[in-house]
Amino acid sequence: SDSDLPVLFTDELRLRQVLINLLSNAIRYTDTGVVELDCTHEGDSVGFTVSDTGRGIDEADLERIFEAFTRVEEMGGGAGLGLTISQQLVKALGGELVVESKLGQGTRFSFKLPVYSAEDLAEEGDLDGVSVLLVEDDDDLREMYRIFLEDWGMQVNSAPDYQRAVKAFRQEPADLLMADFNLPDGKGTDLVEELRELRPETRTILCTGTGVMDDGRPFEPSCADALIVKPIAADYLRSVIVSTLSKDQG
Numbered sequence: 001s002d003s004d005l006p007v008l009f010t011d012e013l014r015l016r017q018v019l020i021n022l023l024s025n026a027i028r029y030t031d032t033g034v035v036e037l038d039c040t041h042e043g044d045s046v047g048f049t050v051s052d053t054g055r056g057i058d059e060a061d062l063e064r065i066f067e068a069f070t071r072v073e074e075m076g077g078g079a080g081l082g083l084t085i086s087q088q089l090v091k092a093l094g095g096e097l098v099v100e101s102k103l104g105q106g107t108r109f110s111f112k113l114p115v116y117s118a119e120d121l122a123e124e125g126d127l128d129g130v131s132v133l134l135v136e137d138d139d140d141l142r143e144m145y146r147i148f149l150e151d152w153g154m155q156v157n158s159a160p161d162y163q164r165a166v167k168a169f170r171q172e173p174a175d176l177l178m179a180d181f182n183l184p185d186g187k188g189t190d191l192v193e194e195l196r197e198l199r200p201e202t203r204t205i206l207c208t209g210t211g212v213m214d215d216g217r218p219f220e221p222s223c224a225d226a227l228i229v230k231p232i233a234a235d236y237l238r239s240v241i242v243s244t245l246s247k248d249q250g
Contacts, residue, residue, distance in 0.1 A: 005039060006041060006046065008046050008115060010093055013150075014089045019037065019048070022109050023037060025083070029054045030053060030054030030106075033106070037050050038051070044114060045112040045113060047110065048110065048112075049109070049110040051108040054107065055103070056101045056104055056106055062101060066084055066097070083097075085140060085143075086109075088234055089147065091234060095114075097110075098111065126242065127154050127238075129153065129155065130175050130176060131154070131172075131173075131176070132149055132154050132155070132175065132176040133165060133168060133174040133179075134149065134178050135158070135160075135178070135183065135191065136158070136179070136180045136207070137160045137161055137180060137184050139160075145232075148238070149178075152238060154176075160184075161183050162185045162191055163186075165183075169198060173198065175202060175245070176203045176241065177191070178205045178241075179192070179207065180207050180208075181206050181208035188208075188224075189206070192224050204225050204244075205225060205228060205241070205244055206224040207228045207230055207232065208230065
């Protein structure tokens with residue numbers, strides 16, 4: 001690594017999450033060999049590389065390695081979200097995660113982050129202090145969304161299911177509800193309706209993997225203020241939240 005790396009103003013939580021994810025994968029799939037983390041100063045950016053000499057990934061699988069919910073046999077089990085989350089976090093930091101690999105020769109993940117100044121980052125404060133109740137039963141997705149929301153200055157309270165969401169909201173009402181369409185113990189649409197009765201001014205966003213109602217009907221605007229189809233990119237999520245919060249009360 002370079003000994004004269006510049007000061008990098010970035011989101012420490014996001015960067016740490018990405019590096020932990022990449023290093024954990026490298027260690028998991030390198031039975032014998034070497035795992036390395038390298039940082040370099042490249043012009044107006046800092047480059048990060050996590051490489052290993054492990055089993056590698058088949059060329060045919062590289063094209064879909066970052067797709068959400070995709071399991072690649074050579075990568076083993078798991079929810080298929082670790083690399084997707086890492087890719088989204090790197091994008092949110094201003095970079096792009098790239099992978100190079102050959103079977104039997106190892107894998108190399110790399111990305112570059114721009115060297116911003118503190119002044120460059122003193123912006124986008126319009127979500128500071130906004131409270132949000134995040135309801136998602138998938139632990140990985142809930143963690144990814146929480147990182148995004150907190151980074152934008154939002155006050156996040158989370159719940160994994162319908163009943164605990166209602167309890168959390170009664171204890172601490174929120175400005176925004178962001179809930180999955182299908183919860184283990186109920187429907188997101190019913191949750192929206194119940195919480196609207198408790199606090200009509202709360203704005204609501206439903207997240208779905210299909211973009212349609214349970215019975216196949218198109219999404220009805222009356223069910224929530226906005227609908228987002230998974231997987232959700234950070235920039236798009238932020239734009240939907242800002243738009244939803246800025247809507248006139250109907």
